[in-house]
Amino acid sequence: MTQPAMRSELRAAPAADGRAPADAGVGTRLVEIVVPVYNEQHSLERCVEELHAYLSETFPYDYLITVADNASVDGTWEVATALAGRIPKVRAVHLDLKGRGRALRQVWGASEADVVAYMDVDLSTGLEAFLPLVAPLLSGHSDLAIGSRLHRGSAVVRGPKREFVSRTYNFLLRATMAAGFSDAQCGFKAGRTEVVKRLLEQVEDNAWFFDTELLLLAEASGLRVHEVPVDWVDDPDSRVDIVRTALDDLKGMARVARRTLAGRGAVELPARRRPSRAPFGLGRQAVSFAVIGALCTLAYALLFLALRQLVPALAANALALGVTAVFNTAANRRFTFGVTGRRDALRHQLEGGLAFLVGLALTSGAVAVLHAAAPRAGHGVELGVLVAANAAATLVRFVLLRAWVFNPGRVQRR
Numbered sequence: 001m002t003q004p005a006m007r008s009e010l011r012a013a014p015a016a017d018g019r020a021p022a023d024a025g026v027g028t029r030l031v032e033i034v035v036p037v038y039n040e041q042h043s044l045e046r047c048v049e050e051l052h053a054y055l056s057e058t059f060p061y062d063y064l065i066t067v068a069d070n071a072s073v074d075g076t077w078e079v080a081t082a083l084a085g086r087i088p089k090v091r092a093v094h095l096d097l098k099g100r101g102r103a104l105r106q107v108w109g110a111s112e113a114d115v116v117a118y119m120d121v122d123l124s125t126g127l128e129a130f131l132p133l134v135a136p137l138l139s140g141h142s143d144l145a146i147g148s149r150l151h152r153g154s155a156v157v158r159g160p161k162r163e164f165v166s167r168t169y170n171f172l173l174r175a176t177m178a179a180g181f182s183d184a185q186c187g188f189k190a191g192r193t194e195v196v197k198r199l200l201e202q203v204e205d206n207a208w209f210f211d212t213e214l215l216l217l218a219e220a221s222g223l224r225v226h227e228v229p230v231d232w233v234d235d236p237d238s239r240v241d242i243v244r245t246a247l248d249d250l251k252g253m254a255r256v257a258r259r260t261l262a263g264r265g266a267v268e269l270p271a272r273r274r275p276s277r278a279p280f281g282l283g284r285q286a287v288s289f290a291v292i293g294a295l296c297t298l299a300y301a302l303l304f305l306a307l308r309q310l311v312p313a314l315a316a317n318a319l320a321l322g323v324t325a326v327f328n329t330a331a332n333r334r335f336t337f338g339v340t341g342r343r344d345a346l347r348h349q350l351e352g353g354l355a356f357l358v359g360l361a362l363t364s365g366a367v368a369v370l371h372a373a374a375p376r377a378g379h380g381v382e383l384g385v386l387v388a389a390n391a392a393a394t395l396v397r398f399v400l401l402r403a404w405v406f407n408p409g410r411v412q413r414r
Contacts, residue, residue: 031134031190032064032113036103037121041075047121048083052090054127061138064113068103069094101210105203108196114138117190125188126231133228134190142226143195144218146181147188153229162234169249177216177253178288178335181225184212188230195223198267208245209252216256220266220340261330266340285402288336292328293394300324300390301383313367313382318360321390325356328397329405337406351405358400359393 033051037044048065055063067080069092080092095103108116115137119125125147136142149156150170156163166185173179189211191199196214199221205213218225259265300320307316329352333339339348366389370377 029061029138030064030113031059031061031115031117031138032066032107032111034066034068034104034107034116034118035121036068036070036100036118037072037076037080038070038098039072039074039076040121041072041079044076044079044121045083047123048087048090050123051119051127052087055130056089059131061134063089065090066107067092068107070098070100070103071096099206099210100208101203102206104210105200105206108191108193109200111193113193115190116193116196118187120187124232124234125186129188129228129230133188133226136226137190137192141224143223144191144215145189145226145228146183146215147186147230147232148181148183148227149186149230149232150182151227151229155231157232158234165246169246172253173212173216175291177257178338179216180219181215182227184215186230186232188228191218195269198269202264202267204255205252207248209249212249213252213256217265217267220260220334221269222266222340223269260334260340261327263330263345265334285336286398289332289398289401292331292335296324296328296331297387297390297394299327301387304383304386305379308379308382313371314364317363317367317386321360321363322356325352325359328352329355329401332401333406337401339406348405352397352401355393355397355400358396359390362393362396363389365389 033055035048035051040047044067048067052065055065067083067090069077069080071094077092077094080094084090084092093103093107095106104118115134117130117134119130129147133145133147137145148154150167166183169185170179170183173181173184185208191214195218199214199217202217203210203213215225256265303320303323304316307319310316311319326349329349330345333345333348363386366385367382370382370385374381
């Protein structure tokens with residue numbers, strides 16, 4: 001018996017029509033809907049029957065419902081196998097380890113359907129949005145699709161605490177990760193199977209951050225994410241630990257940001273799966289550049305003050321500016337100008353070094369003038385002068401990066 005700590009064991013119960021799990025995904029225009037569950041013995045039967053009834057009456061494509069039991073310790077697995085035994089197009093899969101992302105990785109990774117999807121067992125999202133969710137995927141228009149509770153056309157009923165947490169989290173994703181989607185955590189998503197399997201190779205999270213990481217990776221890879229407005233009613237029986245989930249999400253965002261800055265934030269896909277992307281507009285570029293600049297300025301100030309205790313002001317300024325310049329160029333490359341992948345990353349850093357030299361000249365000149373005018377100026381005054389000079393250098397950096405280093409025509413030609 002494999003130790004649970006090493007990997008999860010996957011057991012599948014065949015559907016009522018006698019098909020083996022390995023053949024369950026074989027078919028034309030087949031959509032596989034995964035319902036991850038953990039200790040849901042009391043609600044599972046009602047929800048699966050409701051989902052099956054709705055799809056059998058209204059859904060124009062073939063479908064398979066897979067109940068993925070995430071190591072439940074109650075009678076969930078028995079309920080799931082009973083459903084698979086008596087309802088056609090329903091099967092059950094059991095995992096020995098918990099984690100919604102782990103369940104989706106297992107089932108989606110083994111699926112032979114054209115499109116894979118998932119939804120929460122409580123059916124908080126109105127099922128009438130399911131066909132609009134998967135239709136752009138089946139037609140080839142989009143690569144992934146998500147239900148959005150923050151879309152203008154959505155109708156949402158939930159408490160103020162969850163509303164605040166959700167909006168804050170998605171705002172952070174847009175502000176710090178340049179996310180183009182509006183709702184990362186709605187339990188109502190789908191994707192083209194061939195694309196999803198490629199993304200799963202680099203998705204690391206196996207819990208609640210799985211959705212966000214998958215979407216960030218898809219956008220970084222140039223894939224099209226379709227959004228659907230949904231009707232959504234909060235489940236009062238939800239057992240999600242909001243605080244722990246929020247902390248895990250922040251850790252996940254930091255991990256993805258580090259991977260992106262290292263040039264490993266995208267998946268190489270065939271050329272036909274890479275839609276052409278228009279360059280970001282000036283307004284969005286300016287906002288992204290300003291946010292990155294503010295963060296780098298803060299890092300510069302802290303690093304300068306630390307180094308100033310060890311070396312003279314000019315040396316501390318050069319070291320602090322050099323370190324933050326590397327991160328500034330890498331972050332603007334990905335988030336401000338939308339350039340992904342390792343290709344030309346070194347060249348972009350070298351060309352961005354010209355902006356570093358301009359900033360070094362301005363800030364070093366400002367320090368020299370300050371010391372000439374006030375030889376006894378304290379470290380705080382030095383920092384203030386340097387920040388002001390750095391602001392002027394930032395404007396020069398933006399012009400150089402936008403007009404030369406990441407000029408859309410120049411990037412496309414290369």
